[in-house]
Amino acid sequence: MEADSISERFAESLRGKTADELQLMALTSPAVHFACFVTIRDKNNEVIIPVPNVLQLRMSEAYETMWAMKVKIRIIATKPRRAGCSTFGTHIVYHHGMRRPIEGIAISDVKEHSTEMLDKIKAYSRVDSFPWGHAVIKDPNQSIAWDNGTKWTVDSAENPDAGVGGTRQCGFFSEVSKWPQTATRNDKKTMAAVLPSLSGSETVAIAESTPERAAGWQYTTWQEAVTLDQFIAMHEAGICPEEVWVKVFAAWFEFADNRRANPVQEAEIDQIRRTLTERERNGIEKYGWDWEQVAWRREIIKSVCNGDEKIFDFYYPEDEVSCWLAGGTPRFDLGRITEMENIARGATFDTGYLVTQDNTKVSFQPVRDGSGDIYVWEPPKTGLRYIVTCDPAEDITQTIGMDPDANSVSVWRAAYHDQLHDRWRPAKKVARLRPPFRGLGEDVAGHVARLSKWYGLAMVSLEVNKGMDILRLLQTAGIPIYKRRPFSPRIGQVVEQYGFKMGDKEERNALIEGFASAIRNGDVEVLDLHALAEYKMFIVNHKGRAEAAPGAHDDDVIADAIAWETLPSAHEFKMMVAKHVDPPDRHTWRNVTGKW
Structure with a gap:
């Protein structure tokens, strides 16, 4: 809905109404209650009667519509800076707690902001002129309660146990994208703990944040959420999932105050043009x-x-x-x-196991229940070139703990010209070991060897800064290993060594830059959502180093960058045809049918 139309419709709904009529409307509409029965402090810290902006009106409309439909209310809002989203989100849940007794929880990114949320809830109670008839009662610190049975507890996402336990009917979650991102404290873990506590068919959950990054709970939930119109259409079509998040957004230019206060004069218009x-x-x-x-x-x-x-x-x-x-x-x-990522969400892939048969050949056995330890987007094809890449975990100490390192093993297919469709196909990640895999070196080597054999004894590009045990096992199994020719300062000449190895910071930077260029230019195709999630969380820190963001991993990033770097050495896949060999005693056989 356009910003002007929703604002005009709201203004028209209030025009000419009596005090009793406004009171009746405010009972079910947070926006009407906000505009007619409370005061707030504006950006200049002056007390005003608020006029709901476009984002606030859309949030209220979603709440009112879903309440009227008697469904669980799940609203996720993405906001510009200083849009009044947290102010109004707090108001909606305050309003909800005045209508009916609830146990509620509010969680913000840091303790200071959580305290501010509690202060806002208390402030609404002090300035609210609506005749609810509910008095505030004494309660322990970090909570507020009323004599109608409503109680609000406020916590911070800095607390690793925030939201754990309890039974609630309402939750408000502020600046979710800014919540801590560590192994023990992060948005996904906190939401996984608190959302199940919202029990009952008439529960309310509102999450809001600025769009901090293309990852995490807020981003993932936003991608799966629907608009209010889509939600209504789903229910009219008889599609009624137990829980659906409705997304609310407003662009910066939809806000009336995001514009020059004084009209732009003709001379400046010419200059802007x-x-x-x-x-x-x-x-x-x-x-x-x-x-x-x-x-x-x-x-x-x-x-x-x-x-x-x-x-x-x-x-x-x-x-x-x-x-x-x-x-x-x-x-x-x-x-x-x-x-x-959008393509990957709609793509299908096979899962299954690679099994070594008695003739030492490897076959793929797909399973239909989603289990299996191998993902396959594209099976081996004759005439195409493949390489297996492996970035091992640091060592056994890195595969234990709260958020351990993992082994990344994948198969890449080199780019080629598709003659059937007359188009160029970019390099593609066609298979991988199911992530995250934290097995021992011998287990990793086994998977790598089977993948190599299935893709025509493909060369293995193994990162040997930390995979020497795997290297020895692969060599024993007869698997071809990528070789490099570095300069050896010890003997003063170029030498041939097995495996891929980053010698210094410059080599690492060059590796990452090469892969970044391939992504930017569309030279690679990746339908692996696990890897794509790592790509998004691979950042340049304040010191200029490219690395995984706090709480994230880069196992797939490094493995895939190595694959791109070494892909020119990929081997061509050729279908192995079993050669007919006569039995050893063939010369002693006699023809008894006369047909030979």
């Missing part, structure tokens, strides 16, 4: 930005965003897709990764 960027032209043509909005955007980029358009996109997203690509400092092209 002469200097329009491609992004500005797109905004004018696609979204109808006016000159006051363009001028405001330029001023914010200059004064608040250090002249960086990407920082503006992070603070003030213009659509619900690209907003996720602005957060953080990703090393790889998130636009291209998102494209592959």
Whole structure:
């Protein structure tokens, strides 16, 4: 729904109403209650009667609609900076607790913000002029309760046990994308602990955040969420899942105050026209930005965003897709990764086991229940070239603990020209060992050997900074190993050595840069969601080093980068045809049928 239409419709619904009529409307509408019965402090810290903005109205509309449909209310909001989303989300759950007795929990990213949420809930209770008839009662610290049975507990995502246990009917989760990301404290673990505590058919959960990064609970849930119109259509069609998240978004230009307060004069309009960027032209043509909005955007980029358009996109997203690509400092092209991720969600792959038969050949046995230890997107094909890549875990101490390192084993197919369809097929990751795999070296070597044999005794590119035991096992099994020719300072000449090895920081940077270019240029196709998730969380830190973000892994990143680097050495797959061999005593046989 357009911003102007929802605002106009809301204003029209209040026009000419009596006090009793407004009171009746406010009983079921958080937006009406917000606009008519409470006061807040604005950006200038002045007490005002609030006018709900477009994002707040959309949140209220989703809540009211789902409540009327008698379904579980699950709302996820993605917001621009200073959009009043947390203020209004807190108001919705406060309003809900006044209507009926509930046990509620609110969780924010850090303790200070959690305290602010508790203060907002208390403030609404103090300034609320609606005749609920509920009095605040004394309760322990970090909670607030009323004599109607409603109680709110506030916690922080910094607490690893936040939300654990209890039975609740309402939850509000603020700035979820900013929650800690460590092995013991992260958004997915916290949500997995708290959401099951929302029991009953009339529960409410509201999650909101700025689009911090294209990963984590907020991002994943947003991708699977539906719009309110889609939700209504699903129910009208008889599709009624137990729990569906409805997404709410508002772009920066939909807010009335995100524009130059004074009209832009003709002379400045001429100057803006002469200097329009491609992004500005797109905004004018696609979204109808006016000159006051363009001028405001330029001023914010200059004064608040250090002249960086990407920082503006992070603070003030213009659509619900690209907003996720602005957060953080990703090393790889998130636009291209998102494209592959969307394709991967709709792609199918086989799962199963590789089995060594009595004739020493390896066959793939698929299973239909999703089990199996091998994923296959593309089986071996005659005439194409394949390479197996392996990035082993550090050692046995790295495969235990809360969030251990894992072994990454994959098969890559080199690019080729598809003559049947007359098109160029990029290099592709065609199979992998089911992640995460934390077996011992002999188990890793076994999987690598079987994959190599199934793909025509494909060469193995093994990272030997930490895989010497696996190297020895593969050599014993007769598996071809990638060789390199580094310069040896000890003997002063180039030598031939087995395996892939990053000698120093420069070699690592070159490896990552090569793979980054391949992703950016569309030279690789990856339908592996586990690997794509790692790509998105591979960042450049404040020291300029490319590495996995805190709480994330880079096992697949390094393995796939090695695959791209060594792919020119891939072996061509040829179908092995069993040669007919006569029995040893063939010369003694007699022809008794006369047909030989």
